Amino acid sequence: MTAFSADWLELREPHDRRARNPAVLDAVVASQAGNNAIRIVDLACGTGSTLRALAPRFSARQNWRLTDNDLSLLARASATARPAGVTVTAVPLDLNRDLEAALDGPIDLVTTSALLDLVSEPWLDRLAVETLARSIPIYAALSYDGRIEVGPFSQFDAAIIAAVNAHQRGDKGFGPALGPMAASAAIARFESLGCTVAHGTADWVAGPSDREFQLEIFAGWASAARDMPTISLADTVEWLTFRRDAVAAGRSSLRIGHVDLFARPTGSR
Numbered sequence: 001m002t003a004f005s006a007d008w009l010e011l012r013e014p015h016d017r018r019a020r021n022p023a024v025l026d027a028v029v030a031s032q033a034g035n036n037a038i039r040i041v042d043l044a045c046g047t048g049s050t051l052r053a054l055a056p057r058f059s060a061r062q063n064w065r066l067t068d069n070d071l072s073l074l075a076r077a078s079a080t081a082r083p084a085g086v087t088v089t090a091v092p093l094d095l096n097r098d099l100e101a102a103l104d105g106p107i108d109l110v111t112t113s114a115l116l117d118l119v120s121e122p123w124l125d126r127l128a129v130e131t132l133a134r135s136i137p138i139y140a141a142l143s144y145d146g147r148i149e150v151g152p153f154s155q156f157d158a159a160i161i162a163a164v165n166a167h168q169r170g171d172k173g174f175g176p177a178l179g180p181m182a183a184s185a186a187i188a189r190f191e192s193l194g195c196t197v198a199h200g201t202a203d204w205v206a207g208p209s210d211r212e213f214q215l216e217i218f219a220g221w222a223s224a225a226r227d228m229p230t231i232s233l234a235d236t237v238e239w240l241t242f243r244r245d246a247v248a249a250g251r252s253s254l255r256i257g258h259v260d261l262f263a264r265p266t267g268s269r
């Protein structure tokens with residue numbers, strides 16, 4: 001599985017759904033109360049996880065404009081089952097180049113998930129300025145924030161986690177990524193522009209029964225660590241073997257910190 005493969009997005013979706021911060025979700029839903037037709041743009045929709053999580057919470061009619069630069073994911077997203085009264089338009093877009101085009105036309109709400117940690121500070125600034133200029137509230141869910149708790153203990157955990165967090169700062173197509181700094185940077189930027197920001201943790205919590213999910217994450221971390229000079233290949237392999245054994249023995253647990261936020265321009269609902 002790759003970082004954006006449909007298989008990985010499918011595997012993580014139930015964890016994302018459980019992790020989404022309920023108070024932030026309530027603030028998003030409350031912001032649209034009294035609006036009987038909501039126009040939503042979802043940035044980097046993947047296979048439509050945010051549509052599936054959010055659409056059933058609104059009683060109003062909804063039109064979702066789904067944007068992504070991966071045509072295969074976009075096709076899956078537009079084929080997703082959806083509640084009555086929900087229409088979907090799929091728009092292929094490179095959001096690094098064409099963010100402003102994604103925000104064209106009348107929009108009541110911008111959504112995104114698992115995107116902000118991939119983007120650079122200038123792109124985040126662009127997003128904040130462009131949404132504020134249009135007075136559009138934005139719900140940005142599931143930004144990784146650098147907190148990791150993993151058990152049982154391995155002597156290599158600290159080096160692996162340091163390598164993962166360094167890898168997160170690499171360029172993911174939007175310039176040097178904010179990685180673990182994304183949520184705090186976004187909250188600070190939206191607040192500095194005068195938005196009201198609701199935010200809260202949205203951690204992935206995986207236990208012994210979440211074997212496939214944990215194995216996939218550990219494989220991804222080992223692969224990230226391989227690209228970093230901070231830990232040797234031999235130590236990485238030893239760490240991965242230890243982690244796989246712990247998963248197989250039903251002794252592995254994992255918490256990965258994420259943050260959800262909802263930024264509303266002052267004066268909007």
Ligand SMILES: C[S@@+](CC[C@H](N)C(=O)[O-])C[C@H]1O[C@@H](n2cnc3c(N)ncnc32)[C@H](O)[C@@H]1O
Pocket residue numbers: 003004009043044045046047048049050067068069070073093094095096097112113114115172173
């Ligand atoms: C981690 S996935 C999250 C997908 C979805 N929001 C979710 O939560 O399941 C990141 C998404 O960003 C999309 N993406 C990455 N770079 C992009 C770009 N330059 N323009 C548009 N979409 C992009 C990927 O195709 C992928 O769908």
